[in-house]
Amino acid sequence: MLSVGLSALFIVMLSSYSFASSDTPGKVIAGWVEKISIKNQSYALKAKLDSGAKTSSVHAENIELFKRDGQRWVRFQLLLEGAEGAEGEIETLTLEKSRVRRVKIKEHDGDHDSRPVVELDICFDGRPYAVEFTLTDRSAFIYPVLLGRRFLAGVAVVDPEVTFLTQAQCR
Template identity: 30%
Template structure:
């Protein structure tokens, strides 16, 4: 009992000391955490936030692509066919480094350009399709007024949805990816059809799968009038008119056909790829064409334009 009596006061006297030490340690950890959080926010604040796909332009030809961000790839990748080494090709690809390569590239709308660039390297890529060696060139890529010259590998991406992949070498220039980044939009909005240079007073319709644009005087080059599907890939010309009766003619390619069922009945419409959005932030979307002369809205925005980008707020 005497031993316990002698020990107890010592334990009690040490308690406040341990409490003070613990408090100091807690404050240190808290301060460190706060400082780290502030530094992280500051770091993110200096960078431009990109969605998982954005409209980007290859300079100097000015060809725009609906580009996919790919943080798993070091270099960007561009759809390229008809590759030709100016002055003749060596047997080994490595021997062509430093030479100029000419190639044809095509965006999602079927617009083609012939480009030239200097080969800076080759890259052997392994993926689900196997292993292949590609030429790497440096190309200037522009996004919202800023242009960065980055390494881009060339490959045939004909069968792929995205003709331009943006890799880490571009993203390291001051970009971060937010795959959930969305904007708010009301039940009506002013939407620009970039190819026409016309702004439409648009109805936002989350009940519609696909976006629909008023189109008249539709003409398809060498049209098959029996089977609409046989016209996919052909040149199409049509006139669109907005609510202010401003009209423009658009020339593009038939992307596909779409079977539509609504209150007016069933019909099959041609679809094209167009850049739609608020001026300066348009993005490529599939649009079906129909005569909307008798309808209040000449452009109807469907879920395929909204998906992954916008939340609809009917109170806006």
């Protein structure tokens, strides 16, 4: 009787596993931390993959809002870590991007922070993606990039036991 019960339990577990794996066609299995790159840059950024965050964010410095031809733009700097073979080197990349919108982010202390959102072309798992990022000071965090579920939803399944499974540069 015990073996019948264990067999039934095994079948239920196996069927739920096959359902989960069939639900992820075309998605890459990624670790909870991966490296990404800004398209056409050889420098990488470490990114925490966080399905609890809705929107992706990136550490940006010297954020300046301005208008160009009546449109809202943002000038900011990203600090990029060393490329392959050049670990330890830091390059400052100054970018100007049109502002997609502003978002209000609820902080842990209950306050709200208003952040500009821009679209950046990144490379993740060797493929290019256009991703919306909030610009913020993430210097208090270990990882300068947080990839949220708006990006992850159609792209990756996160394995929380591993890191660095994907390729940062576009092929």
